[in-house]
Every structure is written in C-alpha cells, then in structure tokens.
Amino acid sequence: MAGGAHFDGGTTKDYPGKLTGFVLLTCIVAATGGLIFGYDLGISGGVTSMNPFLKKFFPSVYRKETADTSTNQYCKFDSQLLTAFTSSLYLAALVASFFASYVTRKAGRKLSMLAGGIIFFAGAALNGGAKDVGMLIAGRILLGIGVGFANQSVPVYLSEMAPARYRGMLNMSFQLMITIGILIANLVNFGTNKIVGGWGWRVSLALAAIPAAIITVGSLFLPDTPNSLIDRGHDDAALNMLRRIRGTNDVEEEYKDLVVASNESKKIKHPWANILKRKYRAQLTVAIMIPFFQQLTGMNVIMFYAPVLFKTVGFGANASLYSAVIIGVVNVIATFVSIATVDRFGRRTLFLEGGTQMFICQLIVGTMIAIKFGTTGEADIPKWYAILLVLIICVYVAGFAWSWGPLGWLVPSEIFPLEIRSAGQAITVSVNMFFTFGIAQAFLAMLCHLKFGLFYFFAVWVFIMNGFIYYLLPETKNVPIEDMAIVWKKHSFWGRFIDDDQDNNGKPPHTPEV
Ligand code: BGC
16 A cells, blocks of 8 residues: 555555645645735734724724723733724634535535635725725625635645645645735734824735735636535546546546545535534534634734733833744744644644643743732833743744644544535634634733733643543544545544444445445
C-alpha cells in the first residue's frame, strides 16, 4: 500500500495519484476565501476604537469613553452597544451558514464560494460609504452572510479536492489565509488611523472589497469537486476532474468509492434529520465540540483585545502597532508549522501539544498579572516584565496557530460522510460564530469580574479540551474522506453507537460495491 495510510488500530486504503500543480493551485485559490474572514476579524476592533468613527456613529459611546477616568485596568469602560455592533456579523454568519449548506449540497461548493465573495463585496461597499448606523449595520450583516457562505464551503471544498495524504496540509491553507487577513487588516488599521481628516475608518472598511474580489474572481475559475459533481449527476465530468487533480488515469478505485458515497447520499432527502441519527453521534459531537472548544481557548480575547492588553502592560501609544505586528506575524508563521507537520504527526499530536502549550502559558500569564495587578487592577509594570509577558503571549499564540486554529476548521470538514457533510459543516460554522460572538460580548465584563482569574478560566477549558481530544477524537490523518466511517467504527467509545450493518454507509469497509 503506497504511502502507508495508518490510523488508530488499523490501516485504510491509499489511492494512486500525486500532489499535482493543478490541485495545489485550485486549493490556494479556494483558500483565499479565508481572507475575508481574517480581514474582518482584524479590522473591526481597530475601527471601533477610532475616535472619528465613534463620534459619527456612536456619539454616546464616545462621550462615555472619553469621560471614563478609572485607573482600574480590569474594569475599563465596556459598551455592550459597540460590541453588539461588532458581533452582528457573527450572528449573520451563523444564520447564513445554514442557507449555505443547502446551496453547497444542491448547487455545488463553487457556487457557495462565489456567493460568499459577492455578498461580502456588497457589504464592504456599504460599509465604506456608510452615512448612518443603518447603512453600517446593513453592511455588516452582508459581510456576515459572506463569511457564513465562505466558511461553510471552503473547508469542505479543500478537504474533498485534496489527496488523502495531503488533506491536512491543503485544508490548512484556509487558516493560513485567515491569519494573513488578520495581519493585513491590523496593518491597514495602523495606517488609516494616522489619516488626518477622520475618514481613515472608511478606508479600512472599504478595503475589505479587495479580499472579496479575490475570492469572487477566483471562484469563477475554480472547478467543482469530483464528490460534488457526482452527487449532482455529472459523472463524466467528475471522472475527468478526478484524473486531472490526481495527475493519473488510474483513478478507478477512488471514483468507484465516490459513486458509492454518492448513491448513499442520494437516498438522503433530509440531511438535517439524518445527522441526528445515533450512528452519526460521534461526528455530530465533534462538529459541535471542536468549534466550541476553539473559541474557549481564549484566542480571540488576545485577537480582539491585544491593543488594550499591550497598552495595559506599558507599551504606550504604539501598543496597537506592536500587538498587530508581533502577534499577527507569530500567528502566520506558526500556521506553517502545522501545514508542514499535520499529515505526518497527525491531528491528535498537534492538538495535544498545542493545548498543553496554551495551558502552561495561560497559567503563567494569569499569575504574572496577578502578581502585578492583584485584585485592584492598578500597577506600574517594569519594562522587562512587560516584555516577558508579551513573549509568553506569543508562545500561547503559536500554540493556537499550530493546533486549534487550523484543526478547528480541518477536522469537522473531513469527518462526515458525503450526504451530511454540508449540514455538518454548517453546524460547525454556526457554533464557531456563536461562541466568537459570545466571547467578544462577554470579555470585558468577565475581565472586570474574574480579573487575572480570566486566564485561569480559559486554562481550565484548555485542560478539558485536551481530555476530549485524548479520549474521544480518533486520528484521521491520511484516511480517504469517503472512507472515514471506519475510523469511527473502530473507536472504542464511538464504535458502540454504530451497528455492524451501519458502518461505512451500510457497506462493509474496504469492499465497496458499485
Ligand atoms: C478562528 C478565529 C480566530 C483565528 C485566529 C480561526 O481559526 O476561527 O476565531 O480569530 O483563527 O487566527
């Protein structure tokens, strides 16, 4: 068996074919769908802290913020109105991902990506030209719909296009684009904040049109995945596409397995009812818990509030630039580590290593803040102390960037059988968005009440998620995507939920009939 595709307690097949330039190119283009999500994650915090923006759209927030003279760093002014505005995008994305799952299944992955790009583009235009809060919110809702469509379709597209042995690597280019989007957005904000005349925020918001244009134009040229082509009745096109992306004519076996998967898929009229069946309990649990845990790592607290945090520990006026560049660059570079290792070391190893690293860093950060700020929240921090703190935060960010960041999108996209893959991914996107929203909304209040304990709070969650991975997540590296049912069947806990005649879509593994 070429390539030796191994996983927990057994082996699975490995189809012929290589990593072609064509598949690499299509995956890179599709992954640019991550830019729009990343750009938005990076741009919002900066824009909502620009005074001209606040004065124009949220004058009451601006007045209160400038009047706030409290020295307690834990309990800085907290505006639910402003965070609700920021978070409206995540709620729109949450709802949109369910519609996207329908389009992705019925009309193909490519069309969902295209829709995501166009709708995001419209949102960027509305936001850049916003004259009042109404336009601003309408624009944000469109951006959210765009993100919902892109995040629902891109990870599935990448996982289906990729040869099993390179699936981790290719799928993770999505997260790489997210991190690049965040970094670019932070740099843009730093530049536009300096524009005199108070219209810098417009530039920041309008520039979202560039990543939107990239994925829109890119998706026009993308082929659909063989899995989706077969599922929609284009068998010949699927066979040709499979030959092209695998760089060989010897694709019979893989093609037959895709047909088996598609025949099963066609029997399913209601994926939403199906996904609730006992035999899919494992996949459903993982699709919900992975994005939930990803947000409970506390990463977005660092992403959204790093400028505040850096200012607090004494970086002064340049805090936002420092935090943008340092954290952003670490986030991008560390993602390459997982891209290079995920198909060799496996998902579990990265999850467990990254989790342990984040856990230790959180305990140290919590303790360092406790020592200096105590419970009063007032402190004068020496430079060396601040630098040490920043270093540890960077180690934490690196831990996330090579584990829960990319794996949070990879694993849910590769565990479902074809008939419920689209629905499963919609669940993952919506859970992710819901908790991104929740954390953004609750962070300032939590910091005020839990103080340095906030870092311990996230540490406890990271500890729990390590246990979840250790006991409940089987290794999925190198397993062909339409062969994944075997992994669950062989798992000591999840196997109990699958009756013998139900595994692998009712077919015995390894012997697909056509
Ligand atoms: C997460 C985002 C996070 C980003 C940081 C993504 O995988 O879904 O919530 O902000 O990684 O790089």
